[in-house]
Amino acid sequence: MSSALDATDVLVVGAGVAGLACARDLAAAGVSVRVVEASDAVGGRMRSDRIDGFVVDRGFQVFNTAYPQVRRRFDLKELRLRPFTPGFLVHTPNGRLTFCDPTRRPRTLPDLLSGRLAGPRDLAALGLLSARDMLLPPGRLKRRPDTTARTAFADAGISEEFVERLFRPFVAGVFLEDELETSSRVFHLVWRSMLRGTICLPTGGIGSVPRALAAGLPAGALRLETPVAGLTDHGVLTAGGVEIPARAVVVATDPGPAAALLPEVVLPDYRTVTTYYHVAARSPLGEPTLLVDVGRRFLNTCVLSDVVPSYAPPGRALIATSVIGRGGQARERELRAALAEAYGTGTDGWDLLTARTIEDALPVMPPPHPLTRTTRVAPGRYVCGDHRATGSVQGAMASGARAAREVLGDLRR
Known part of the structure; x- marks a missing residue:
C-alpha cells in the first residue's frame, strides 16, 4: 500500500452538486476539507460535453432560478442564463396547444380563454x-x-x-x-x-453549475481522477492503494458507488432516461419552448439552440428529445416519426449527433415521501444526494448542506 496523504477533517467522496455544496459549507465553517472525484471533471450527472462544436448536456436538464439553494449559492449573472418560454407546447392529434403563464405572457390569455386548452x-x-x-x-x-x-x-x-x-x-x-x-x-x-422562478440554461451548458460551485473551494481541495475503493477505519482507500485519513467521510456519489461504499444505506429505486440529440439544418420550431406529446411517445423535446444559440455552430440547430428508459436504433426510428408529427416537418434529413442514457437519472418518489433525511450513517460516516431529499438540483444541494451541518455538529461535540 502506498503511503497515506495528509489527513483532513472531512473527506467528501464525489464532486456532484451535493458533494460540492457540502464541501463549500464545511470550508466556510473553517474545517479542512478534501473532495475526491473518480471522473476527470466535476458534476456527476450534471456534465456538459462538446461534440463537433455542439454543447451536449448528459441528459436534458434545466436550471430553476427559484430554488432556495440556487439563490443562496450562485451569482446568476455569472452563469449567463438564457430563459425558456414561461410555459410549454402540447402536441395533440388535433393540433398544437399553447400553455403559458398569463401573468408573464398576457398576450397568451386569449389562448386560455378560447376553451381549446x-x-x-x-x-x-x-x-x-x-x-x-x-x-x-x-x-x-x-x-x-x-x-x-x-x-x-x-x-x-x-x-x-x-x-x-x-x-x-x-x-x-x-x-x-x-x-x-x-x-x-x-x-x-x-x-x-x-x-x-425562471427555467433557464446556462450559456456554457448545465455543467457550468457544478463548475461554479467547485470554483469556490479552497485551493488544492479537489482531486479529480481519484476513485475510492472503500472506507477504512481512519478514512478511505483509493483505487490506487493510497489511504486518505479523515475524521469524517461524506459519501456523495451516484447511487451505485454509494451502495458499494455504504451497503447499510437503503437507496430508492431510480428512473432511467435517454436523451437523443439530433442536428438539423434549421430550427423546426423557432422559439425557446418545451414541447410535450399528449400521446407520451416522448417525455419532451426542445430546440436547444433556440434557447442558447451557442449550443450549436452557426447555421445548425440542435434538438434534444428525452424518452423513458433505454434507447436504441429501433426506438430512435420510431422517435423520428413522432417528432415529424410534433414539429410538423420532415426528420429524415436530421443527423443523430449522439444519445445519452442516464441510468440513475432521478429517484422514484412515491408517497409518503420524506422531504429530507438525516445524512448520518455511523460515527464519522455520512451520505448525501438527491436520494436523501427530493430528486432535483435543490434536493441534492439541500442534502449536501444538511450533511455539512450534521458533520460540523458532530465534530464540535
Missing part, C-alpha cells in the same frame, strides 16, 4: 391550485397530507380530461414517470418553484 371550471381550479402553491409558505405545503400527484389534481377539482391533456404529459418530463404516481408534496413544491 380547458374549460372555465378547469381553468379556475388550476388557477386556485397555482395561487395556493405560489403564495403559501413552503412549510404549509410540506405539512399537507401526502398523496399521489394524480390524487392532488382530483382533489383540486381538475378534470381527468384536462389532466390527460396537460398535466400528465408535462409531469412525465419533470419526474420521468407517466402515471402521476409521484408524491403530491414533491409536485406542489416543484410547481411552486416553476411559478416563482
Whole structure:
C-alpha cells in the first residue's frame, strides 16, 4: 500500500452538486476539507460535453432560478442564463396547444380563454391550485397530507380530461414517470418553484453549475481522477492503494458507488432516461419552448439552440428529445416519426449527433415521501444526494448542506 496523504477533517467522496455544496459549507465553517472525484471533471450527472462544436448536456436538464439553494449559492449573472418560454407546447392529434403563464405572457390569455386548452371550471381550479402553491409558505405545503400527484389534481377539482391533456404529459418530463404516481408534496413544491422562478440554461451548458460551485473551494481541495475503493477505519482507500485519513467521510456519489461504499444505506429505486440529440439544418420550431406529446411517445423535446444559440455552430440547430428508459436504433426510428408529427416537418434529413442514457437519472418518489433525511450513517460516516431529499438540483444541494451541518455538529461535540 502506498503511503497515506495528509489527513483532513472531512473527506467528501464525489464532486456532484451535493458533494460540492457540502464541501463549500464545511470550508466556510473553517474545517479542512478534501473532495475526491473518480471522473476527470466535476458534476456527476450534471456534465456538459462538446461534440463537433455542439454543447451536449448528459441528459436534458434545466436550471430553476427559484430554488432556495440556487439563490443562496450562485451569482446568476455569472452563469449567463438564457430563459425558456414561461410555459410549454402540447402536441395533440388535433393540433398544437399553447400553455403559458398569463401573468408573464398576457398576450397568451386569449389562448386560455378560447376553451381549446380547458374549460372555465378547469381553468379556475388550476388557477386556485397555482395561487395556493405560489403564495403559501413552503412549510404549509410540506405539512399537507401526502398523496399521489394524480390524487392532488382530483382533489383540486381538475378534470381527468384536462389532466390527460396537460398535466400528465408535462409531469412525465419533470419526474420521468407517466402515471402521476409521484408524491403530491414533491409536485406542489416543484410547481411552486416553476411559478416563482425562471427555467433557464446556462450559456456554457448545465455543467457550468457544478463548475461554479467547485470554483469556490479552497485551493488544492479537489482531486479529480481519484476513485475510492472503500472506507477504512481512519478514512478511505483509493483505487490506487493510497489511504486518505479523515475524521469524517461524506459519501456523495451516484447511487451505485454509494451502495458499494455504504451497503447499510437503503437507496430508492431510480428512473432511467435517454436523451437523443439530433442536428438539423434549421430550427423546426423557432422559439425557446418545451414541447410535450399528449400521446407520451416522448417525455419532451426542445430546440436547444433556440434557447442558447451557442449550443450549436452557426447555421445548425440542435434538438434534444428525452424518452423513458433505454434507447436504441429501433426506438430512435420510431422517435423520428413522432417528432415529424410534433414539429410538423420532415426528420429524415436530421443527423443523430449522439444519445445519452442516464441510468440513475432521478429517484422514484412515491408517497409518503420524506422531504429530507438525516445524512448520518455511523460515527464519522455520512451520505448525501438527491436520494436523501427530493430528486432535483435543490434536493441534492439541500442534502449536501444538511450533511455539512450534521458533520460540523458532530465534530464540535
